[in-house]
Amino acid sequence: MNIREYMKHHTVLLDGGMGTYLQSRGLGAGELPETWNLTHPEIIEDIQTQYFEAGANVVNTNTFGASVLKFSEEELEKTVAAAIAIARRAAAKAKGDQAKFVALDIGPTGRLLRPLGDLDFEDAVAVFAKTVQLGVKYGADLIFIETMNDSYETKAALLAAKENSDLPVFVSNAYGADGKLMTGATPAAMVAMLEGMGADAIGANCSFGPDKLAPVVEELLAHASVPVLLKPNAGLPRFENGKTVYDITPDDFCAHVRTAVENGVRLAGGCCGTTPAHIALLADALADRAPRKILPKQETVISSYTHAVYFGARPLLIGERINPTGKKRLKQALIEGDMDYILKEGIGQEEAGAKILDVNVGLPEINEAEMLCRAVCELQAVTALPLQIDTADPAAMAGALRRYNGKALVNSVNGKPESMHAVFPLVKKYGGTVIALTLDENGIPADAAGRVAIAKRILAVAKNYGIDKKDIVFDPLAMTVSADPHAAQTTLEALDAIGKELGCHTSLGVSNISFGLPHREIITATFFAAALERGLSAAIMNPYSLDMMKTYRAHAALHGLDANCTDYIAFCETLTDAPAATAAPARKAADAAMTTLREAIIKGRREYAAELTRTLLTEKAGLAIIEEEIIPALDTVGRGFEEKTVYLPQLLISAEAAGAAFEVIRAQAATAQADTPRKETVVIATVLGDIHDIGKNIVRLLLENYGYRVVDLGRDVAPETVLAAVLRERAPLVGLSALMTTTVPAMAETVRLLHEKAPFCRVMVGGAVLTEAYAAEMGADKYAADAMDAVRYAEALQ
Amino acid sequence: MTGEILLFDGTALPPPCEKEILRYSAAGGDTEETKALLRRCLAALPHDTFCYRVCTAELPLRAVTQEVTDLGFAVWKSRDLARYLAGCERILLFAATVGTGIDRLVLRHGRTSPATALLYSAIGTERVEALCDAFCKKMAERYENNTLKPRFSPGYGDLPLSVQADVFRVLGCAQKIGLTLGAGGLMSPTKSVTAIVAIK
Numbered sequence: 001m002n003i004r005e006y007m008k009h010h011t012v013l014l015d016g017g018m019g020t021y022l023q024s025r026g027l028g029a030g031e032l033p034e035t036w037n038l039t040h041p042e043i044i045e046d047i048q049t050q051y052f053e054a055g056a057n058v059v060n061t062n063t064f065g066a067s068v069l070k071f072s073e074e075e076l077e078k079t080v081a082a083a084i085a086i087a088r089r090a091a092a093k094a095k096g097d098q099a100k101f102v103a104l105d106i107g108p109t110g111r112l113l114r115p116l117g118d119l120d121f122e123d124a125v126a127v128f129a130k131t132v133q134l135g136v137k138y139g140a141d142l143i144f145i146e147t148m149n150d151s152y153e154t155k156a157a158l159l160a161a162k163e164n165s166d167l168p169v170f171v172s173n174a175y176g177a178d179g180k181l182m183t184g185a186t187p188a189a190m191v192a193m194l195e196g197m198g199a200d201a202i203g204a205n206c207s208f209g210p211d212k213l214a215p216v217v218e219e220l221l222a223h224a225s226v227p228v229l230l231k232p233n234a235g236l237p238r239f240e241n242g243k244t245v246y247d248i249t250p251d252d253f254c255a256h257v258r259t260a261v262e263n264g265v266r267l268a269g270g271c272c273g274t275t276p277a278h279i280a281l282l283a284d285a286l287a288d289r290a291p292r293k294i295l296p297k298q299e300t301v302i303s304s305y306t307h308a309v310y311f312g313a314r315p316l317l318i319g320e321r322i323n324p325t326g327k328k329r330l331k332q333a334l335i336e337g338d339m340d341y342i343l344k345e346g347i348g349q350e351e352a353g354a355k356i357l358d359v360n361v362g363l364p365e366i367n368e369a370e371m372l373c374r375a376v377c378e379l380q381a382v383t384a385l386p387l388q389i390d391t392a393d394p395a396a397m398a399g400a401l402r403r404y405n406g407k408a409l410v411n412s413v414n415g416k417p418e419s420m421h422a423v424f425p426l427v428k429k430y431g432g433t434v435i436a437l438t439l440d441e442n443g444i445p446a447d448a449a450g451r452v453a454i455a456k457r458i459l460a461v462a463k464n465y466g467i468d469k470k471d472i473v474f475d476p477l478a479m480t481v482s483a484d485p486h487a488a489q490t491t492l493e494a495l496d497a498i499g500k501e502l503g504c505h506t507s508l509g510v511s512n513i514s515f516g517l518p519h520r521e522i523i524t525a526t527f528f529a530a531a532l533e534r535g536l537s538a539a540i541m542n543p544y545s546l547d548m549m550k551t552y553r554a555h556a557a558l559h560g561l562d563a564n565c566t567d568y569i570a571f572c573e574t575l576t577d578a579p580a581a582t583a584a585p586a587r588k589a590a591d592a593a594m595t596t597l598r599e600a601i602i603k604g605r606r607e608y609a610a611e612l613t614r615t616l617l618t619e620k621a622g623l624a625i626i627e628e629e630i631i632p633a634l635d636t637v638g639r640g641f642e643e644k645t646v647y648l649p650q651l652l653i654s655a656e657a658a659g660a661a662f663e664v665i666r667a668q669a670a671t672a673q674a675d676t677p678r679k680e681t682v683v684i685a686t687v688l689g690d691i692h693d694i695g696k697n698i699v700r701l702l703l704e705n706y707g708y709r710v711v712d713l714g715r716d717v718a719p720e721t722v723l724a725a726v727l728r729e730r731a732p733l734v735g736l737s738a739l740m741t742t743t744v745p746a747m748a749e750t751v752r753l754l755h756e757k758a759p760f761c762r763v764m765v766g767g768a769v770l771t772e773a774y775a776a777e778m779g780a781d782k783y784a785a786d787a788m789d790a791v792r793y794a795e796a797l798q
Numbered sequence: 799m800t801g802e803i804l805l806f807d808g809t810a811l812p813p814p815c816e817k818e819i820l821r822y823s824a825a826g827g828d829t830e831e832t833k834a835l836l837r838r839c840l841a842a843l844p845h846d847t848f849c850y851r852v853c854t855a856e857l858p859l860r861a862v863t864q865e866v867t868d869l870g871f872a873v874w875k876s877r878d879l880a881r882y883l884a885g886c887e888r889i890l891l892f893a894a895t896v897g898t899g900i901d902r903l904v905l906r907h908g909r910t911s912p913a914t915a916l917l918y919s920a921i922g923t924e925r926v927e928a929l930c931d932a933f934c935k936k937m938a939e940r941y942e943n944n945t946l947k948p949r950f951s952p953g954y955g956d957l958p959l960s961v962q963a964d965v966f967r968v969l970g971c972a973q974k975i976g977l978t979l980g981a982g983g984l985m986s987p988t989k990s991v992t993a994i995v996a997i998k
Contacts (some may be wrong), residue, residue, distance in 0.1 A: 029855070116905075117978055183898050236803070694908060
């Protein structure tokens with residue numbers, strides 16, 4: 001029988017600990033348990049026979065750490081083949097007539113994925129794929145991904161399982177004391193992502209005893225529409241009289257797990273510290289227990305790597321600012337590959353109250369697929385908000401959805417057959433909630449009934465692709481009211497009907513309504529209020545717009561969505577100058593006393609420096625401001641730093657104030673279609689294997705301040721990537737940073753490659769472990785002792 | 799994987815020390831602006847930024863000569879370590895981490911405000927040192943009949959960083975406390991410490 005069939009009607013008993021049990025059987029400290037499949041197969045077989053005889057339906061192979069990161073391909077194949085054969089023998093020989101299954105056990109790689117660690121997502125997928133392929137080849141019944149403490153790595157493992165097999169896949173995470181994964185995901189976020197990708201069972205294992213995992217299990221059960229599994233430890237390990245002991249007795253363990261099963265858990269076993277004795281007790285406790293029915297939850301949900309966001313509870317604000325349409329400064333940033341500008345827009349909108357960020361980087365001048373993928377990854381490094389992946393290019397959408405850490409909002413599909421054919425398979429594979437526009441090959445119906453009819457058709461086609469109604473959010477399209485006086489009413493009627501007749505959630509790009517009219521915000525905000533009143537679930541809007549935020553906050557306060565009007569009151573406090581005046585009177589007074597931009601930069605007053613620059617721009621040219629105010633200020637601070645009267649944080653604070661002034665000048669130049677003058681291009685990177693980038697970011701900030709165009713390749717950059725960028729940009733100068741002695745060889749290799757293939761380019765190196773002698777030995781042109789030293793060197797080359 | 803896991807909640811540690819943080823951020827004669835920014839950073843720290851975890855094991859020393867320490871699961875060459883371990887028969891090996899929250903904050907601000915990122919990074923360093931202190935204090939209470947020497951980390955003196963692979967394998971850091979070792983020998987989360995404590 002197939003486990004998928006079996007678990008429909010039964011509570012499934014899983015096995016107990018392997019690694020910890022092996023220690024009691026003689027596994028030495030630091031010895032890899034998987035090696036015992038080849039060296040001590042009889043012991044592994046004995047343990048697994050005991051688990052089956054205790055009553056387990058599913059026994060995991062001894063392959064927790066079996067991956068190409070720890071074994072050669074040849075060793076890996078032997079190990080996995082042996083592990084499955086051993087478990088099969090145990091199943092055949094064990095007494096007991098229960099259904100028995102052998103699960104290919106897959107644990108974490110032991111490495112953390114980028115951006116927090118150094119393992120690339122696709123490399124992780126490839127590592128898991130190898131093990132999965134062997135599991136399929138040697139006949140495992142299912143794949144059991146377990147003890148994952150990072151959502152991104154979990155996604156990589158599940159993706160590898162799905163891409164390389166048709167086997168059922170169970171996915172189990174290790175939650176921390178705070179009820180979250182180490183990298184921040186809540187159980188609800190994991191359910192959203194894993195269910196979206198098609199996991200057959202979702203759960204929690206390891207971490208703690210079943211008592212402490214109860215809140216995690218409760219949250220999983222509240223949101224999951226697939227079976228929930230639980231495989232806890234026998235408590236926390238403690239060292240006592242020279243032995244590792246676990247603090248929960250088998251009886252207590254059993255009682256807690258039984259309660260979890262009564263609450264709805266459908267698959268139960270144990271992890272570290274549990275033995276066949278625990279499983280036998282559990283088998284008795286769960287005998288004749290009819291499994292609880294699983295109710296489909298019908299939640300329309302998206303997630304990030306930390307949290308789930310649900311449609312319906314309260315209207316969701318989707319920040320629309322990362323979209324180049326009509327935004328010259330953003331266009332310029334995209335063409336220049338200036339990711340920081342995009343990241344600032346992301347963080348700014350989050351601070352302004354957006355709950356989801358739309359990401360659209362479509363421009364004819366750039367490779368959209370590449371840029372969208374990069375923007376999604378980089379935004380996910382700086383913000384925990386879920387993203388709405390916004391593109392008309394299916395290839396770009398596929399790339400971004402694959403790399404997205406969570407369950408994304410997908411913008412968009414429409415009623416055209418080719419659109420549905422392109423988008424729905426991607427949503428099915430990677431998970432996602434998709435925005436469906438109510439238009440088709442005949443355009444946008446003029447009346448509400450026509451738009452609802454398209455919505456119905458979209459739902460029917462989605463169903464054929466295995467996509468549930470709950471994963472579709474309709475956008476009934478706000479059309480310009482200046483072109484059609486009934487446009488707003490039609491949209492609102494369609495909105496109403498989709499909510500009431502189809503029971504679906506809705507989203508609108510609201511600002512389109514006022515196109516072509518003066519004082520657009522009056523019309524947009526009023527329309528927004530009307531749409532909210534009709535039950536709009538989400539709006540793509542400008543969170544910086546005061547009128548829109550006023551409408552939103554007032555709506556929430558009036559509809560019982562803002563207890564004690566707390567959010568409304570907090571919002572109002574930002575509307576007046578009062579808090580600035582009362583909270584920081586000294587600051588205000590100090591600002592007022594500083595009359596020049598130069599002083600504001602030296603003192604590091606970021607906002608004030610920007611404000612002064614705006615004023616100065618009405619009197620003189622950007623270039624003059626740079627030369628007369630910004631550069632002299634930076635020189636003053638830089639000299640102080642060199643003379644050790646100014647320290648690093650202060651240098652940076654001043655540099656950031658200068659950066660704020662520059663940004664004002666740059667924005668004005670973008671609008672005026674004028675070029676801000678720039679000096680040469682400098683390519684900078686932290687070398688391969690090194691993920692520290694504070695030092696590199698400091699150098700970059702200062703170089704930019706001095707007018708250089710900086711191409712920042714980021715952290716953990718391969719020598720070939722640096723070379724490619726230097727050749728592409730014809731950059732006369734490269735800056736390399738390394739913080740660890742272990743990554744110095746990678747730096748030396750990069751220097752060598754650059755000198756060989758790009759002899760026109762000078763290479764300066766820096767970083768905590770480097771010395772003048774080290775730098776000379778690897779052939780670098782310059783050892784930069786600190787950021788100012790790097791700037792001085794660049795200036796000397798001019 | 800031998801040994802045990804210890805979780806510390808924030809109250810078991812002293813609150814962040816401004817002076818130490820400024821020291822770690824290379825702020826010598828720190829200015830009012832720096833102090834003000836640090837206070838803003840500390841005030842803006844999300845309450846769940848840190849997750850303090852330690853995994854540890856007591857291990858016997860098989861043999862210590864002038865140059866070589868045989869730990870049973872690995873043999874390390876280091877004169878400085880041998881000197882440190884002279885006369886001891888057992889060690890505590892531990893790995894401590896404050897989690898990924900602070901790395902996230904450094905990433906978030908690194909591109910838009912390096913000054914803020916620098917200070918958050920220094921806060922993380924201060925926290926993991928405070929965690930190590932709290933752990934060592936707790937162990938000193940447990941080993942009240944012995945003397946525990948000040949901790950000694952891979953990378954100190956002539957003990958190479960490459961021994962980290964052995965430390966991670968024997969402690970099972972990834973599974974126990976979510977601490978991983980990258981290809982270049984870097985630990986992630988970055989605000990983490992591994993160390994040896996000699997038991998005398």
